[in-house]
Amino acid sequence: MEIKYKAIGIIKSPFKATEGMPIQSASASGVRGEVIVNEEYLEGLSDLDGFSHIVLLFHFHQSKKFKLKVKPYMDNVERGVFATRAPSRPNSIGLSVVKLIGIEGNKLIIENVDILDGTPLLDIKPYIYEMDNYDNNFRYGWITGKINKIKGTKSDSRFFAK
Amino acid sequence: MEIKYKAIGIIKSPFKATEGMPIQSASASGVRGEVIVNEEYLEGLSDLDGFSHIVLLFHFHQSKKFKLKVKPYMDNVERGVFATRAPSRPNSIGLSVVKLIGIEGNKLIIENVDILDGTPLLDIKPYIYEMDNYDNNFRYGWITGKINKIKGTKSDSRFFAK
Numbered sequence: 001m002e003i004k005y006k007a008i009g010i011i012k013s014p015f016k017a018t019e020g021m022p023i024q025s026a027s028a029s030g031v032r033g034e035v036i037v038n039e040e041y042l043e044g045l046s047d048l049d050g051f052s053h054i055v056l057l058f059h060f061h062q063s064k065k066f067k068l069k070v071k072p073y074m075d076n077v078e079r080g081v082f083a084t085r086a087p088s089r090p091n092s093i094g095l096s097v098v099k100l101i102g103i104e105g106n107k108l109i110i111e112n113v114d115i116l117d118g119t120p121l122l123d124i125k126p127y128i129y130e131m132d133n134y135d136n137n138f139r140y141g142w143i144t145g146k147i148n149k150i151k152g153t154k155s156d157s158r159f160f161a162k
Numbered sequence: 163m164e165i166k167y168k169a170i171g172i173i174k175s176p177f178k179a180t181e182g183m184p185i186q187s188a189s190a191s192g193v194r195g196e197v198i199v200n201e202e203y204l205e206g207l208s209d210l211d212g213f214s215h216i217v218l219l220f221h222f223h224q225s226k227k228f229k230l231k232v233k234p235y236m237d238n239v240e241r242g243v244f245a246t247r248a249p250s251r252p253n254s255i256g257l258s259v260v261k262l263i264g265i266e267g268n269k270l271i272i273e274n275v276d277i278l279d280g281t282p283l284l285d286i287k288p289y290i291y292e293m294d295n296y297d298n299n300f301r302y303g304w305i306t307g308k309i310n311k312i313k314g315t316k317s318d319s320r321f322f323a324k
Contacts, residue, residue, distance in 0.1 A: 001282055003221050005253040007163040024293040041252060043230035046242030050303020057219070057255055059165050068205035080208030082286040085293070090203060091167040091284045093219055093255070120163055122253045124244040129300055130309050131186040131247070138291055141212020147292050 007120035009037040009106075011058060013113045018062065018160040023073050024085070025096045025112040027151045033098075033113035035121060037106045045124075049103045053127035054110075058094045059120045060087035062160045073153050074146045083141060088159040094119070097127050169282035171199040171268075173220060175275045180224065180322040185235050186247070187258045187274040189313045195260075195275035197283060199268045207286075211265045215289035216272075220256045221282045222249035224322045235315050236308045245303060250321040256281070259289050 013033035015021045022028035035056065037045060048054065066088045069078040081089055099111040108124075140147065175195035177183045184190035197218065199207060210216065228250045231240040243251055261273040270286075302309065 001169040003167045003169065003282065003284070005165045005167070005255070007165065008252050026293050041230065041244075044243040044252070045245075046231065047245035047304050048242055050301060050306070051245065052299065052301035055257065057253075057257070068203065069208065080210055081206040082203075083207075083209035083213065083288055085287055085290075089285060090170045090206070091219075093167070093285050095217065095219070095257070095287065120165065122165070123251060123255050125247055125257065126245055126303065126305070127300070128302055128305060128309075131188050131312060137214065138289070139212060139214035140290055141288065142209050143288070143290060144212070147290075150293060
């Protein structure tokens with residue numbers, strides 16, 4: 001079953017190349033970027049300015065063809081791709097929670113940006129902690145004990161076509 | 163720019179119709195479901211069993227054509243669609259954080275399911291609180307003061323084609 005989406009805008013960031021990028025928004029503290037939403041969707045941004053954080057869904061447009069086992073940035077062992085956040089996936093959809101600093105027309109000013117410049121935007125959702133969490137008793141499998149590496153780890157070109 | 167994805171599996175749940183469904187996973191405590199991942203992706207599920215919670219991205223296959231202003235389940239005022247989690251969106255991608263109970267081959271047993279039976283699966287990611295959160299000073303705009311309604315509110319047919 002094929003599912004077709006359209007880019008509804010574009011994400012701008014200081015990261016022109018995939019090497020050396022923060023690997024998660026948690027490791028991109030203070031990094032500013034912009035989301036330029038296509039004018040036709042402007043009305044859909046109403047009321048968004050009340051939220052401090054938003055979820056961005058986007059298309060990893062430069063990712064390589066996926067492999068089912070990948071060596072993630074934070075490990076030296078191959079892991080199942082669905083147990084990682086690797087950009088090369090069967091459907092290369094990226095997810096970041098970023099801080100919303102302000103909205104100027106169709107431009108969102110965002111912070112904590114771990115996204116490549118020029119990335120096509122798929123969706124924006126309000127981030128509501130209580131919607132997505134109901135307990136705090138989390139187990140993290142292979143990432144256990146590596147959580148403190150999120151902030152310092154940068155990406156390289158392993159998942160990207162150029 | 164058109165972006166094409168393929169369903170990589172299907173989500174099974176007790177919800178055969180959109181009316182009366184929990185509106186978020188936080189309001190579906192204890193509700194069990196299954197994710198059936200297509201056999202060709204089986205190897206990609208390695209190491210996932212170590213995680214207590216996973217992020218499911220899926221296609222709202224029964225949603226109506228989107229409108230840019232919508233009346234959400236938890237409000238009587240029209241809001242910009244990107245400031246809501248409404249299923250009818252320019253790109254109808256759904257996001258749920260669910261509890262992973264176990265994996266049997268290509269079948270994931272999940273809990274806290276707020277998803278319609280038969281929904282096409284797009285992606286599975288490990289849920290790692292520390293990746294997506296870096297502070298806890300959240301502002302929720304129009305949802306402020308309505309957070310306690312998440313658990314009790316059920317959906318109706320307003321966003322669905324049948």
